[in-house]
Amino acid sequence: MAKISIAIVDADDRYMQGVSDYFNNNYSERFTVSCFSNKDYLLEFLKTKKKFDIVIINKDMYFEELTTYNIKTKVIFSDFEEQGEIDGYPIINKYISGQALHDSLIKAYTEQNSDELEKLSVTNTESKIITVYSPIGGIGKTTVAVNLAKELAANGNSVLYLNLEDVQTTDLYFNSMKETTLSDLIFAIKEKKKDIKGDIVSFVSKDENSGVYFYKAIDSMLDIEDMDKKDVKVLLENLIEVQMFNTIIIDTSSKYNLQYRVLLNNSDAIIVPFGMDNVSTEKLNTFINNVTDLEKYTFLINKSINNLEYMVPEALQRENKSVEGGIPYDMNMQFNYAMESNATMVMKQILQSLIVKLNLV
Known part of the structure; x- marks a missing residue:
């Protein structure tokens, strides 16, 4: 995949080195960076018919004279807080954070080159949507979804964790200094903006510890409810088309409505955790009796109690669907997946088995 080439032109060598180091350390898969301390050096380079994207x-x-050369995106540095344009090119403050600079460049690139969004991709393979859903509340969907995303990222995959719960805990598991949240992306979709793919890229965060991409938790619990089934369809289609992620892991609430129906219908696979209690069994039987494409569904027991036997729900027996295994209950595991415990080891084995079964390697 071709990378986006960036030229930084500034008299401050130390500043340019800092920006270059930031991009090389955090976005080497997407950008190459060159520095010019004198505009004449840049001009000599451009006259050799070599090009820069930004x-x-x-x-x-x-x-x-810079406008006469084939440069796809031009951005102006200012030493002060300043807004506006020069010759139609945006002005940004040079002393913003590295993350904010990255987001500003992505925004400028997508606005000036909407037909070349494929260069923002980090993968050339089509994304797979894996949804973790259960009609049973509090059964540990988030624990399964978060740790599956981390396991895939540890295996070298480009993974997006997308939380579509009404009440979200995303920020407990993943960290980012970025200010944009999933709410910003939802608003862009509701406004029917044409540049959704650019927003997908510029709004996303990346957890430094796990390498998992994610959107920070919504600003209001009502933001998810504001999405209708068309909005969900637009979100999923654009996440696929941007080709930035090998796998998209979607975390859900336990409700079932028209929006979730669209989500489940457009998922490549659905992982359904359930419990060993009678309420879980009854709810799962009811849900399965209303599912028409059961071949996409994979079932596993979460919060299992080792010394108790479990009954496979009647609906699963009737459909000849097996249970992938049982993850032992461990209240610490959801926040410390790296801990060495029996429950963690069992979960890792089950997740690795799922990764192979769902062809996510």
Whole structure:
């Protein structure tokens, strides 16, 4: 995959080195960075007919001749808080954070080159949508979804964890200094913006510890409810088309409505955790009796108690669906997947088995 080439033009060598190091350390799969401390050096380079996708140039060094060269995106650095444009190119403050600079460049690139979004991809393979859903509340869907995402990322996959619960705990599991949240992406979809793919890329965060991509938790519990079935369809289609993720792991609530019906119908696989109690069995039987494409569903027991036997729900027996295994109950495991315990080891084995079964390797 071709990378986006960036030229930084600024008289401050130390500053340019810092920006270059940030991009090389965090986004080497997407960008290559070159630095020019003198605009004449850049001009000599461009005259050799070599090209850059993005040129970021200090306002004091900007020259009109730059517009005559085939540069896809131009951004102007300012030493101060300043808004506006020069020759139609956006001005940004050079002293914003590395993450904010990355987001500003993505925004500028997508606005000026909407037909070349494939360069923002980090994978050329079509994404798979794996949804973790259960009609049973409190059964540990988030624990399964989060740890499946972490396991895939540890195996070298580009993974997005997408939380579509009404009450979200995303920020307990993944960390980011970015200010944008899933609410910003939902609002962009509701506004029917044409640049949804650019927003998908610029709004997403990446957890430094696990390498999992994610959107920070929604600002209001009502934001998910505001999405209708068309919005869900638009979100899923654009997540696939941007080709940024090998796998999209979707975490859900226990409700079932038209939005979730669209979600489940458009998932490549659905993982359904359930419990060993009678309520879980009854709810699962009711749900299975209303499912028409059961071949996409994989069932596992979560919060199992080792010294108790469990009964396979009647509906699963009737449909000849097996249970993938039982994850022991361990209240600490959901927050510390790295801990060495029997429950963690069992979960890792089951998740690795699921990864092979669902062809996510």
